[in-house]
Amino acid sequence: MLSEKELISIAQQSVLDLHVWIQDVFTGSAAQDASLETLLKSFCPNFTMVTTTGSVVGQSQVENLFRQNKGTRPSLSISIEQCETLLVNANSVVLCYREIHQEAKTHTSRYSVVIIDIKDGQPLWRYLQETAASAQV
Incomplete structure (x- = not known):
């Protein structure tokens, strides 16, 4: 059984890794196909996401x-800040983090809350809720 510290470390690394793979896919990097397949394996079959516009998607x-938008945002850069653990139990970690997208001269950010299940040491994203940050952030 993994310790609380190990669970948190796996979940936080998953947040970082997932956004690198997303950036690879959207920018059309040489690693986009491998990143896409790894990215898609990171979600539980019953994964649910609430987008910044309030849409609920599975x-x-x-x-x-992701498949339809490969290479459509070549200048996209994604960074993660303020990753905070909200809850840990034997099989899951809940994190809150700030995600920053920079593309050409456009800069947007959002706050996200994610539930990541840890199964056999592997992170699987179960739920994600994104909230757009105000322009002053």
């Missing part, structure tokens, strides 16, 4: 989004 819709 795993299949998220997969379609």
